Amino acid sequence: MTAFALRGRRAAADALLEREYEQLKPEIVATVAAKLAASGVRLDAADLDAAYNQAWHALHTKLSEGEAVDNRRGLLVMIAHRRALDEHRALHPSRRADAGRLDELSGEADVDQRLDDETRLRQFISGLRERLDRRELQAAALCYVYEYSRPEAARLIGVAPKRMEKIMDAVSRKIAPVIGEIRAGEWCEEHHSLVKAYALGLLDEDGDRYALARDHLADCSSCRRSVLRLRGIAAVAPPVPLLLGAVALAGAGAGAAGTARSGGGHGGGPLSEPRAKVAAVAAAVVAAVALALLLALGGGGSDTPGRRAATAPSAAARQQAAADARARARAAQRARARAEARAVARRRAAAARRRAAARRAAAAEAARRAAATATPPPAATPAASPPAQTPPPAPPQPAAQPAPPPPPPPAAEEQPPIRDGAEEFELR
Numbered sequence: 001m002t003a004f005a006l007r008g009r010r011a012a013a014d015a016l017l018e019r020e021y022e023q024l025k026p027e028i029v030a031t032v033a034a035k036l037a038a039s040g041v042r043l044d045a046a047d048l049d050a051a052y053n054q055a056w057h058a059l060h061t062k063l064s065e066g067e068a069v070d071n072r073r074g075l076l077v078m079i080a081h082r083r084a085l086d087e088h089r090a091l092h093p094s095r096r097a098d099a100g101r102l103d104e105l106s107g108e109a110d111v112d113q114r115l116d117d118e119t120r121l122r123q124f125i126s127g128l129r130e131r132l133d134r135r136e137l138q139a140a141a142l143c144y145v146y147e148y149s150r151p152e153a154a155r156l157i158g159v160a161p162k163r164m165e166k167i168m169d170a171v172s173r174k175i176a177p178v179i180g181e182i183r184a185g186e187w188c189e190e191h192h193s194l195v196k197a198y199a200l201g202l203l204d205e206d207g208d209r210y211a212l213a214r215d216h217l218a219d220c221s222s223c224r225r226s227v228l229r230l231r232g233i234a235a236v237a238p239p240v241p242l243l244l245g246a247v248a249l250a251g252a253g254a255g256a257a258g259t260a261r262s263g264g265g266h267g268g269g270p271l272s273e274p275r276a277k278v279a280a281v282a283a284a285v286v287a288a289v290a291l292a293l294l295l296a297l298g299g300g301g302s303d304t305p306g307r308r309a310a311t312a313p314s315a316a317a318r319q320q321a322a323a324d325a326r327a328r329a330r331a332a333q334r335a336r337a338r339a340e341a342r343a344v345a346r347r348r349a350a351a352a353r354r355r356a357a358a359r360r361a362a363a364a365e366a367a368r369r370a371a372a373t374a375t376p377p378p379a380a381t382p383a384a385s386p387p388a389q390t391p392p393p394a395p396p397q398p399a400a401q402p403a404p405p406p407p408p409p410p411a412a413e414e415q416p417p418i419r420d421g422a423e424e425f426e427l428r
Contacts, residue, residue: 006064013063021056024073028052032080033348034341041088042146045345045352048084055079122219123187127178130212132171139164140171146344156347188223191216195223199230218329221322228318 029048036043043051055076062069069075089095128140135157142153154164181187188195191213197203198213217224 009066010064013060016063017056017060020072024076025052028055028073028076028080030342030345031077032084033345034338035077035081036084036088037341037344038337041085043084043088045349047087048080051080051083051087052076054083119219120182123182124178126212126215126219127175127182127187129215131174131178135159136167136171136174139167140175143168156351188220191223192226195226196230199227215332218325218332221326224322224325225318228321 029045029052032048032051033043058079059069059072059075062075125145128137128144132140138157139153142148142156143150148156150164150168151161154161157164159167181190194209194213195217198210198217203210203213217227
């Protein structure tokens with residue numbers, strides 16, 4: 001491999017990393033969190049981000065070495081999930097099993113016990129939804145299902161710790177009867193009236209009871225069979241008001257016929273014949289209804305080939321309906337698990353952001369307080385100048401004496417007159 005080809009592959013890997021890192025991060029992190037939650041493992045958002053970064057490092061290395069990766073998302077999920085499990089094992093060394101006792105651990109799971117436990121868990125969750133309001137349901141889900149402590153759950157739902165204690169006390173009082181019904185195996189008996197109303201179409205499809213009945217039927221095959229049986233009887237039997245009207249009409253016709261027979265001398269002969277006909281028709285309707293009910297409930301007649309042929313399609317239809325109901329129940333369960341995993345991931349991310357913001361705010365407050373309480377260095381004071389010396393007092397001056405008069409100017413010496421030659425010789 002030439003250096004030019006190696007640089008080209010590394011550049012392509014860098015471009016892919018820059019293009020798809022942020023794009024795939026929410027999906028990969030949510031998927032890994034859901035897989036961990038299904039295994040009973042819970043990690044912080046920071047640990048999940050570290051696992052995601054390690055997965056991208058491995059993918060970048062493979063692409064830089066020229067290895068073809070067809071399913072990048074699958075590879076990222078697998079590597080991030082394994083790194084997250086390693087981090088969980090490193091954080092909980094006390095949960096590691098002794099190597100000498102590994103042979104004692106059974107590798108075969110008790111399928112019946114596991115199914116019973118899953119059924120009880122679904123019934124418990126259904127009981128939570130049925131008996132609790134929205135705030136109590138949030139608190140119970142965080143504390144019972146996701147195993148948060150009460151202070152942590154209080155911070156997540158935004159209530160005070162004392163209020164959280166009151167909420168959980170109310171949850172415990174409401175959930176105790178539910179746990180007793182589940183342990184006694186009376187959960188379906190307590191919902192018999194709800195299932196019956198659902199089967200007969202007496203529930204509002206937009207109401208809470210309809211949603212509860214649908215969730216219960218998604219997890220209970222026995223109640224689904226009861227619904228199919230009740231709907232079959234309702235299809236064969238006429239409506240209840242019509243049945244009651246027929247019975248009343250039959251009673252009225254029988255009474256009219258008896259009156260006509262007893263009072264023949266009062267002109268009842270012409271009216272007795274129509275009333276007798278009406279009574280006979282009503283009696284025939286009641287007999288037909290009773291026969292239909294007996295056939296629907298399987299209470300009479302031998303198992304003839306014609307009857308087997310008539311009931312075979314209905315049995316196949318019931319099996320198909322049961323299979324469809326199981327498939328819908330599994331799909332709904334998976335959808336609920338995904339939704340709960342996404343909700344948990346969002347809550348944990350929000351909690352991590354709040355913790356980070358709180359840490360930043362605490363650090364800023366500490367820095368502000370430190371800056372406010374710090375004492376400035378003392379300012380440099382000039383050197384003290386020596387005290388000014390007081391000049392000594394001046395000696396006393398003698399009294400001023402009058403100034404002597406100035407001496408007279410000296411007398412000017414007489415100069416001999418200047419004579420010129422003419423005067424000298426007296427020529428003038």
